[in-house]
């Protein structure tokens with residue numbers, strides 16, 4: 405199927421883009437970033453914006469840079485830009501690993517980190533990353549800028565607090581402690597498909613005990629989120645398969661899984677246990693890339 409007709413606008417600056425949004429958002433205008441979600445939706449006639457505001461010509465929006473406690477990710481930073489570490493140590497290695505799990509290579513060369521946060525698919529790897537590590541979404545409109553913490557960002561599956569006239573100009577992803585170890589695990593039926601369960605797990609070791617434990621789960625519920633019950637169960641414990649299994653089982657009681665025609669809720673509940681346990685094992689594994697990450 406072909407997309408319905410639309411008018412394409414190509415602003416050269418952020419100010420021009422937000423001026424266009426101020427004029428046209430009420431009539432359904434949408435921002436076009438990588439187009440890897442929006443264009444298929446238009447082709448399937450699930451979206452029919454009369455105007456598209458293509459931000460790909462705006463210089464400087466592709467930046468990815470460490471700034472204090474954050475990694476600042478501009479609206480045109482593509483998934484593939486993370487494939488070479490963008491930050492030193494385990495953090496850069498973690499983002500490189502996660503980026504390789506998103507879709508297929510051609511999609512990764514166009515799709516953007518910020519587009520994923522704006523689109524808010526429950527299975528998005530970057531949404532899970534932002535929810536687990538912490539992040540702020542920086543929105544700009546003609547009224548100025550505002551920053552929204554990730555805990556307030558998602559309103560549900562594919563819904564955020566962004567107003568139609570706001571451009572997501574950058575995401576400020578929190579940088580974890582240098583000595584934290586991380587594991588990411590996702591399950592999908594075929595390589596490159598959207599995950600039907602994913603987990604990101606990390607902790608620091610202090611005297612043999614886990615500290616600052618972070619456990620996030622995605623693709624299981626409407627919104628990716630940290631599971632504080634699971635984090636609390638692991639805090640202060642020694643890492644190991646038994647502790648990981650017990651903690652992951654707590655997740656089964658904590659989640660409210662999505663259900664669709666192919667995946668019953670109980671299956672996703674079981675999957676949450678598996679992906680969390682495997683992400684934790686991955687974090688603790690003495691893998692060559694982990695050794696590189698900690699260097």
Ligand SMILES: Cc1cc2nc3c(=O)[nH]c(=O)nc-3n(C[C@H](O)[C@H](O)[C@H](O)COP(=O)(O)OP(=O)(O)OC[C@H]3O[C@@H](n4cnc5c(N)ncnc54)[C@H](O)[C@@H]3O)c2cc1C
Nearest residue numbers: 435437438439440441442507515516519520522528529572
């Ligand atoms: C076959 C296939 C498989 C895929 N698999 C995965 C996967 O496994 N994991 C995954 O996470 N994604 C997957 N995707 C989606 C892909 O990652 C998209 O790139 C991503 O969801 C959206 O980023 P985008 O830059 O392409 O946004 P677009 O498609 O351009 O936009 C998506 C939505 O976000 C809005 N938007 C985008 N940027 C901004 C902005 N800066 N400010 C305000 N609004 C904005 C648009 O208006 C639109 O509503 C897949 C896509 C395809 C086609």
